[in-house]
Amino acid sequence: MDNLFILIFIPVVGALVLALTGKSASAKTLALLFPLLSLAYSLSFLFHFVPDASMQFEQQVPWISSLGIQFHVGIDGISLPLVLLTNVLVPLIILASYGRKYKGDFYALVLFMQAGLLLVFTALDAFVFYVGWEAALIPIYFICALWGGENRIRVTIKFFIYTFFGSLLMLIAIIYLHLQVPGHSYELRSFYQLALDAPTQGWIFWAFFIAFAIKIPIFPFHTWQPDTYTEAPSAGTMLLAGIMLKMGLYGLIRWLIPIAPLGVAAYGQLAIILAVIGLVYASIIAFKQQHIKRVVAYSSIAHVGLMAAGIFAWNVQGLQGAVIQMVNHGISVVGLFFVLDIIAQRLGTHDIKLTGGLAKPAPKLAAVFLIIVMGAIGLPLTNGFVGEFLLLVGIYNYGLWYAVFAGLTLILGAVYMLRLYQKTMLGETPEQNARFKDIAGTEVLVLGIIVLLVVGIGVYPKPLLHLSEAAVSQLINQVSLK
Amino acid sequence: MSAIITLSLLAVLLLYLGLFKAKKALLPVSLLGLLAAIVLYSIQWDTDAEPLYSGMVLFDHFAVAFSILSLFITGLVFLLSRDYFDSISEHVAEYYALIIFSLTGALLVVSFHNLAMLFIGIEIMSVALYILVGIRKRDFSSNEAALKYFLMGAFSTGFLLFGITLIYGATGSFDLTEIKNYLIANPHSISPLFYSGILLLIIGLSFKVGAAPFHFWTPDVYEGAPILITTFMSTVVKTAAFAGFLRLFLTCFVPLQDFWAPVLLVITVLTLFIGNISALAQQSFKRMLAYSSISHAGYMLFGILSIGAASAGAIFVYSAAYSIASVVAFAVLILVKRSRGSEHFEAFNGLAAKNPYLAFTLSVAMLSLAGIPLTAGFVGKFMMFSGVLANYHIVLLLLAVLNAAMGIYYYFRVIVAMYFRPADREEVTVNANYKAVLFIGALLTIAIGIFPSLLAGWL
Numbered sequence: 001m002d003n004l005f006i007l008i009f010i011p012v013v014g015a016l017v018l019a020l021t022g023k024s025a026s027a028k029t030l031a032l033l034f035p036l037l038s039l040a041y042s043l044s045f046l047f048h049f050v051p052d053a054s055m056q057f058e059q060q061v062p063w064i065s066s067l068g069i070q071f072h073v074g075i076d077g078i079s080l081p082l083v084l085l086t087n088v089l090v091p092l093i094i095l096a097s098y099g100r101k102y103k104g105d106f107y108a109l110v111l112f113m114q115a116g117l118l119l120v121f122t123a124l125d126a127f128v129f130y131v132g133w134e135a136a137l138i139p140i141y142f143i144c145a146l147w148g149g150e151n152r153i154r155v156t157i158k159f160f161i162y163t164f165f166g167s168l169l170m171l172i173a174i175i176y177l178h179l180q181v182p183g184h185s186y187e188l189r190s191f192y193q194l195a196l197d198a199p200t201q202g203w204i205f206w207a208f209f210i211a212f213a214i215k216i217p218i219f220p221f222h223t224w225q226p227d228t229y230t231e232a233p234s235a236g237t238m239l240l241a242g243i244m245l246k247m248g249l250y251g252l253i254r255w256l257i258p259i260a261p262l263g264v265a266a267y268g269q270l271a272i273i274l275a276v277i278g279l280v281y282a283s284i285i286a287f288k289q290q291h292i293k294r295v296v297a298y299s300s301i302a303h304v305g306l307m308a309a310g311i312f313a314w315n316v317q318g319l320q321g322a323v324i325q326m327v328n329h330g331i332s333v334v335g336l337f338f339v340l341d342i343i344a345q346r347l348g349t350h351d352i353k354l355t356g357g358l359a360k361p362a363p364k365l366a367a368v369f370l371i372i373v374m375g376a377i378g379l380p381l382t383n384g385f386v387g388e389f390l391l392l393v394g395i396y397n398y399g400l401w402y403a404v405f406a407g408l409t410l411i412l413g414a415v416y417m418l419r420l421y422q423k424t425m426l427g428e429t430p431e432q433n434a435r436f437k438d439i440a441g442t443e444v445l446v447l448g449i450i451v452l453l454v455v456g457i458g459v460y461p462k463p464l465l466h467l468s469e470a471a472v473s474q475l476i477n478q479v480s481l482k
Numbered sequence: 483m484s485a486i487i488t489l490s491l492l493a494v495l496l497l498y499l500g501l502f503k504a505k506k507a508l509l510p511v512s513l514l515g516l517l518a519a520i521v522l523y524s525i526q527w528d529t530d531a532e533p534l535y536s537g538m539v540l541f542d543h544f545a546v547a548f549s550i551l552s553l554f555i556t557g558l559v560f561l562l563s564r565d566y567f568d569s570i571s572e573h574v575a576e577y578y579a580l581i582i583f584s585l586t587g588a589l590l591v592v593s594f595h596n597l598a599m600l601f602i603g604i605e606i607m608s609v610a611l612y613i614l615v616g617i618r619k620r621d622f623s624s625n626e627a628a629l630k631y632f633l634m635g636a637f638s639t640g641f642l643l644f645g646i647t648l649i650y651g652a653t654g655s656f657d658l659t660e661i662k663n664y665l666i667a668n669p670h671s672i673s674p675l676f677y678s679g680i681l682l683l684i685i686g687l688s689f690k691v692g693a694a695p696f697h698f699w700t701p702d703v704y705e706g707a708p709i710l711i712t713t714f715m716s717t718v719v720k721t722a723a724f725a726g727f728l729r730l731f732l733t734c735f736v737p738l739q740d741f742w743a744p745v746l747l748v749i750t751v752l753t754l755f756i757g758n759i760s761a762l763a764q765q766s767f768k769r770m771l772a773y774s775s776i777s778h779a780g781y782m783l784f785g786i787l788s789i790g791a792a793s794a795g796a797i798f799v800y801s802a803a804y805s806i807a808s809v810v811a812f813a814v815l816i817l818v819k820r821s822r823g824s825e826h827f828e829a830f831n832g833l834a835a836k837n838p839y840l841a842f843t844l845s846v847a848m849l850s851l852a853g854i855p856l857t858a859g860f861v862g863k864f865m866m867f868s869g870v871l872a873n874y875h876i877v878l879l880l881l882a883v884l885n886a887a888m889g890i891y892y893y894f895r896v897i898v899a900m901y902f903r904p905a906d907r908e909e910v911t912v913n914a915n916y917k918a919v920l921f922i923g924a925l926l927t928i929a930i931g932i933f934p935s936l937l938a939g940w941l
């Protein structure tokens with residue numbers, strides 16, 4: 001019944017159908033139908049998932065036999081939350097873009113990207129992983145470059161070349177590992193069993209790390225991110241920040257660390273230091289931004305820095321915190337970008353100085369925005385709290401001083417997020433903002449669901465934690481870095 | 483062999499058709515001839531191949547696969563020729579005939595088993611091309627291209643011939659098996675003539691495939707020649723030259739790898755960087771494609787550098803992917819040039835809004851040339867990279883990665899122009915043949931990208 005191939009190919013079929021419907025009016029309905037179908041189908045995986053450490057729903061067919069490539073996919077406790085996240089967020093993002101005049105081609109690209117993302121999160125064969133990795137990149141490039149802002153052409157090509165360069169390095173590492181495997185396969189499991197010497201694992205570490213660090217992005221590989229987030233259309237930003245950057249974090253957990261533990265032992269500390277530097281640095285920059293989207297863009301660098309640090313700390317708390325925080329960050333950041341999009345679209349500006357006092361004309365928007373901001377800051381009883389708490393415990397177990405600096409995110413995060421909230425929502429209502437329309441229709445629906453998720457996971461995170469618990473502890477036991 | 487005879491007769495028949503003003507029959511007859519040749523080759527696939535005609539030619543799997551590829555690509559070029567040749571010259575029949583002659587040479591180059599045959603094949607292939615490049619008699623750049631091509635071609639043939647002579651001097655034979663046996667029999671007392679011969683052969687063949695530093699003729703010739711001839715040269719001729727190059731080295735010179743690999747390594751690195759960096763600076767799409775073909779020659783040299791059992795398959799897939807994508811790219815260029823009169827990137831501005839089909843197929847071709855997964859180009863690059871890594875040239879691969887990233891920039895320029903730069907323009911009219919070729923090209927590119935086994939398992 002639970003056929004992973006079908007789950008992955010629903011969006012592909014959807015994309016083809018939408019590409020053919022072109023300009024017809026039914027595109028919007030169809031564009032929602034396919035992701036809802038995916039979502040419903042992925043719930044079946046959730047119900048039949050046994051929360052232990054095993055790999056489940058595994059499926060495998062030969063793909064390129066002459067090169068030893070298998071189309072091998074499966075889900076375990078670490079990938080399931082991300083698969084669910086993808087399938088929850090894509091319909092929300094599509095719904096959030098209903099206010100724009102997008103045609104079938106736009107939605108086709110979104111769905112194509114969804115397929116790529118699902119492939120990345122379920123791949124158990126390195127070649128399949130790589131293909132999914134790139135298949136997610138192409139559509140988002142077109143989404144950003146076709147419907148983006150003024151500087152989109154320059155910014156998106158930079159983004160593309162940057163990430164493509166990183167992934168080619170990863171490709172070299174993958175081919176190299178493949179050649180080391182007796183019998184030459186691309187199986188994840190056979191990569192795990194390779195016991196390569198330390199220098200080799202060292203360069204394998206860097207090849208993977210650069211690819212993932214660009215995607216996540218970890219300081220100093222982040223330079224593409226603020227520009228791309230700013231120039232991308234709102235839906236593109238949500239896809240990038242909400243789901244795509246999780247590819248990199250997931251890659252760290254699934255591929256980099258278990259494959260090159262000696263490399264991590266040698267350079268992991270450096271990676272944590274970079275992550276923490278990036279986190280503090282981005283938080284400070286976020287505070288100075290005048291462009292509302294840039295505030296959230298930099299905040300995103302800070303948040304993923306914390307997650308990356310938690311992953312490299314490589315203990316149960318840090319890793320579990322990272323898994324749950326990937327989900328939470330995805331939900332919150334999509335909510336934030338959607339609120340900012342609503343504001344920017346109605347005011348016609350992204351300038352923080354021209355906003356302000358919107359709470360009075362739009363109380364509903366102000367309320368949901370507040371809850372989402374709380375979630376992003378990580379206040380207790382919101383989703384962000386659980387994840388950040390676990391992450392900090394994990395980093396603390398690695399080293400006190402890392403935790404001290406990483407803990408700054410909580411404070412700095414509160415500062416810049418509340419500044420954003422205050423500058424946009426509170427204060428005097430300027431005359432031109434007085435007739436600001438409150439949210440209605442699909443906007444209420446999307447933000448309502450997001451708020452429900454923010455509060456729901458915040459109050460009762462146990463089921464989500466339970467999903468990944470066994471898989472995380474087993475992975476930690478299996479791959480010891482000490 | 484029957485296929486080659488068929489093609490030679492076909493070319494003569496085409497000339498007669500031209501004589502009797504049967505212009506309408508030229509295209510169908512040529513296509514039928516190509517089809518017949520493909521069928522004749524396909525029949526030969528399963529037989530245990532033995533060298534024929536006193537060891538002159540050998541139709542093994544390698545030869546048959548590359549021959550069918552060349553025939554197929556030539557077929558695509560012919561489909562594009564409707565309305566094209568008539569518009570640039572009145573001697574339409576000569577076009578078809580000369581292309582078929584050149585193709586016959588190419589088929590000999592991919593199936594030679596004797597150095598004399600290699601030389602004859604390359605000459606048959608080239609002499610017809612000298613004429614084709616200069617066929618626009620009154621066009622200045624076409625004449626320049628023809629002269630350049632002829633001089634450079636003659637020059638490189640000289641090197642080639644000299645190399646063959648020296649090898650003969652050392653071994654006393656032109657036959658590939660004999661040469662291989664000579665190496666096996668005298669592993670420690672190989673004549674210096676032989677080494678010099680290999681070097682000269684590398685130079686001669688590098689000229690033919692357009693590898694740096696022997697690439698100088700390529701951009702000017704590609705730019706000066708009629709677009710369709712450029713298409714033929716950069717796909718069929720290049721593929722054949724590479725197949726010949728590989729065949730020679732794979733059959734004979736593997737034991738001496740330590741000697742020639744460093745030389746080829748330098749050529750490869752130079753080719754990659756010169757091709758890519760020059761392509762970055764181009765304003766003309768056609769010239770960009772010329773430089774990109776140089777950089778692709780660099781990637782294809784990987785296959786020879788990492789010579790082994792997997793090389794033939796890798797070069798086959800790579801050249802198929804590259805040829806198909808190039809045909810699509812040149813086809814769109816012909817159409818755009820016809821409507822806008824320019825070959826520059828700006829001529830493509832706003833194409834996606836008026837001709838979504840053209841823009842989509844060209845994008846697929848560009849993605850394939852750039853080596854993005856799910857296209858044929860990626861499979862080719864992937865196989866090349868695997869081969870190089872198996873020989874532990876990690877540094878070379880890092881350089882290749884750098885170049886692949888550079889490639890994105892210039893391949894995406896045309897995508898950017900088509901999709902993201904709006905412009906007022908007329909819809910480009912596309913006739914059925916072009917539609918068919920673009921469809922076949924895009925479909926094959928994606929199909930091979932998704933199911934590489936279609937091509938990868940054959941060699």
